[in-house]
Amino acid sequence: MPNQVKARLQSNRKVGEYHHLVLAGEKIADGVKPGHFVSIAIGDTNSPMVTRRAFSIHRATPMTAHGSTLEIVVHPHGTGTDWLAAQEVGTTIDVISPLGKPFALPKNPVSCLLVAGGYGSAPMTFLAEELTARGCQVDMVFGAGTESKLFDVLAAKRIARFFEVTTDDGSSGVKGRVSDVIPNMFLNGHTAVVYACGPMPMLESVAALAKQRNIVSQVAVEESMACGIGVCMTCVLPIVGDDGITRMTRSCVDGPVFRGDRVRWDDLGTVPDDCLGAPKVGGH
Amino acid sequence: MAVDLHSKLGSISLKSPILTASGTAASGKELDQFFDITQIGGIVTKSIMLNPRSGRATPRMVETPSGMLNSIGLQGPGVDQFIENDLRWLAERGATTIVSIAGNDAREFWQVAQKLRGHPAIAGFEVNISCPNVANRGLVFACHPASAAEVVAEVRSAVGADFPLFAKLSPDVTSISEIAYSVVDAGANGVSLINTLLGMALDHRTLKPILGGRTGGLSGPAIRPVAIRAVYQVRAALPDVPIIGMGGIRSGIDALEFLAAGANAISVGTAIFSDPSAPMRIQRELESEIAARNFRSVAEVVSIAHLGV
Numbered sequence: 001m002p003n004q005v006k007a008r009l010q011s012n013r014k015v016g017e018y019h020h021l022v023l024a025g026e027k028i029a030d031g032v033k034p035g036h037f038v039s040i041a042i043g044d045t046n047s048p049m050v051t052r053r054a055f056s057i058h059r060a061t062p063m064t065a066h067g068s069t070l071e072i073v074v075h076p077h078g079t080g081t082d083w084l085a086a087q088e089v090g091t092t093i094d095v096i097s098p099l100g101k102p103f104a105l106p107k108n109p110v111s112c113l114l115v116a117g118g119y120g121s122a123p124m125t126f127l128a129e130e131l132t133a134r135g136c137q138v139d140m141v142f143g144a145g146t147e148s149k150l151f152d153v154l155a156a157k158r159i160a161r162f163f164e165v166t167t168d169d170g171s172s173g174v175k176g177r178v179s180d181v182i183p184n185m186f187l188n189g190h191t192a193v194v195y196a197c198g199p200m201p202m203l204e205s206v207a208a209l210a211k212q213r214n215i216v217s218q219v220a221v222e223e224s225m226a227c228g229i230g231v232c233m234t235c236v237l238p239i240v241g242d243d244g245i246t247r248m249t250r251s252c253v254d255g256p257v258f259r260g261d262r263v264r265w266d267d268l269g270t271v272p273d274d275c276l277g278a279p280k281v282g283g284h
Numbered sequence: 285m286a287v288d289l290h291s292k293l294g295s296i297s298l299k300s301p302i303l304t305a306s307g308t309a310a311s312g313k314e315l316d317q318f319f320d321i322t323q324i325g326g327i328v329t330k331s332i333m334l335n336p337r338s339g340r341a342t343p344r345m346v347e348t349p350s351g352m353l354n355s356i357g358l359q360g361p362g363v364d365q366f367i368e369n370d371l372r373w374l375a376e377r378g379a380t381t382i383v384s385i386a387g388n389d390a391r392e393f394w395q396v397a398q399k400l401r402g403h404p405a406i407a408g409f410e411v412n413i414s415c416p417n418v419a420n421r422g423l424v425f426a427c428h429p430a431s432a433a434e435v436v437a438e439v440r441s442a443v444g445a446d447f448p449l450f451a452k453l454s455p456d457v458t459s460i461s462e463i464a465y466s467v468v469d470a471g472a473n474g475v476s477l478i479n480t481l482l483g484m485a486l487d488h489r490t491l492k493p494i495l496g497g498r499t500g501g502l503s504g505p506a507i508r509p510v511a512i513r514a515v516y517q518v519r520a521a522l523p524d525v526p527i528i529g530m531g532g533i534r535s536g537i538d539a540l541e542f543l544a545a546g547a548n549a550i551s552v553g554t555a556i557f558s559d560p561s562a563p564m565r566i567q568r569e570l571e572s573e574i575a576a577r578n579f580r581s582v583a584e585v586v587s588i589a590h591l592g593v
Contacts, residue, residue: 001317004560004561047558049347050351050352051347051557052557052558096560223342224343225345226352229315229317231308231315232345232356233344234343234345235342269342271338271341276338277336277339277362278338
């Protein structure tokens with residue numbers, strides 16, 4: 001169950017093009033698992049920005065000297081994220097945590113590949129630690145446009161068995177996309193499950209590569225949302241259910257993690273004709 | 285000094301004037317994680333239609349200055365699932381429930397009302413004749429006095445003479461008082477003012493509409509003065525008709541402004557998105573605001589803006 005916490009900003013550190021924020025508050029780390037996210041109110045109750053912003057959880061530490069802490073990675077690229085990245089240590093931040101369904105972990109100690117694009121790497125070392133603790137082999141690949149948009153590379157190097165970096169401009173690691181190196185990593189790592197977090201086109205390519213090889217994929221999607229708790233119905237995408245029926249499904253409460261083969265990638269941004277309750281001719 | 289928050293909405297007695305706004309609280313279950321939903325006046329549920337409905341394509345939301353546009357398009361499970369899941373839960377929870385109903389035509393409104401009539405958990409209906417997120421703008425019944433009246437009359441015929449009906453009106457009309465007259469004449473006990481305003485925002489890069497539905501409904505503090513004006517005008521025109529006021533309420537003082545303009549109860553909507561505890565917080569703040577002005581009850585402040593004018 002999510003808690004709404006008035007958290008104290010304990011640290012705000014610039015890392016490449018991102019900001020690494022540590023938030024402290026009672027219960028803020030309770031029940032947090034890799035893949036969960038938080039939502040943050042932008043400004044006080046008089047703020048002109050009326051919707052919350054969602055961030056995947058980088059790390060959760062219950063019961064430190066400062067109380068529980070929660071870490072997130074912010075990419076300042078709009079009014080809300082610019083505001084958050086500009087906040088000074090000591091500021092009170094309204095945080096709701098944890099939200100969403102986390103990554104599903106394998107029952108058996110299998111080989112896993114963790115794929116991240118840009119700040120999609122935020123939850124990945126947290127996930128890697130959980131998997132390692134279960135005896136899973138963990139391989140990782142981080143991709144970004146350029147080196148300054150990579151996050152947490154050193155931590156990934158430490159925990160991963162095989163680790164690759166790709167950048168579009170070749171400023172770090174292999175020049176290219178994560179999808180260029182994933183097939184070899186699948187082969188070398190005998191991957192059974194692939195986890196991915198990043199931009200939608202990257203998630204789509206990961207899901208497609210996994211499907212070709214009968215590898216289970218778990219993808220954490222990023223959809224814009226107003227509330228993060230399941231009431232506003234803005235963050236939907238077409239997802240195939242256990243019953244084979246496609247529904248416009250909320251990524252905040254039914255996701256953000258979905259099985260890659262359940263996402264109707266070709267139909268994102270549309271309502272497929274065979275979706276439950278799809279509009280007849282003329283639209284809604 | 286304790287303030288008596290009890291409110292009368294026609295024949296409906298509320299423990300406080302604070303309701304949730306339809307479409308911003310689902311059926312209350314998610315919000316119940318953040319505050320006890322039985323401690324506010326009541327829950328107005330997301331509009332329900334006869335059949336399951338997917339809603340519109342994404343993007344469905346864009347933040348605008350002190351507001352947001354949405355083009356959800358009435359996504360919902362259909363009335364049968366709503367009765368089985370949502371209403372059952374609300375009944376067990378014991379929350380005062382006003383059910384918002386919608387339809388593609390007057391006949392569908394009647395069918396939905398038929399399915400729901402007599403359910404012991406329902407205190408009243410809010411008849412949503414003003415959702416802007418429909419492909420055919422001609423179907424915004426609340427833009428035409430005759431269409432608005434036709435839908436209300438159909439619903440009235442389904443539920444019998446005494447059941448509380450509130451018609452939710454659109455501000456996108458020349459005279460909202462004229463629409464209010466026509467729905468009351470057709471059998472509405474009261475009106476809900478206001479639904480979202482039709483709006484649009486363009487992507488700064490592509491210079492094309494951002495929303496999947498192109499247009500959307502504007503809500504949030506940006507529309508509050510429009511809502512206050514609508515409540516004030518309708519109260520002046522129809523002194524005895526119960527009014528549920530809404531539009532950008534995010535504090536106790538905002539709620540008080542609506543009561544003073546003539547609302548008997550108020551709905552908290554978009555504020556829930558940034559603060560899911562907002563209805564409870566606003567209720568506490570309203571109590572303080574009323575006490576600070578040396579009033580003892582909600583009843584004393586309702587319509588006070590009209591006194592001596």
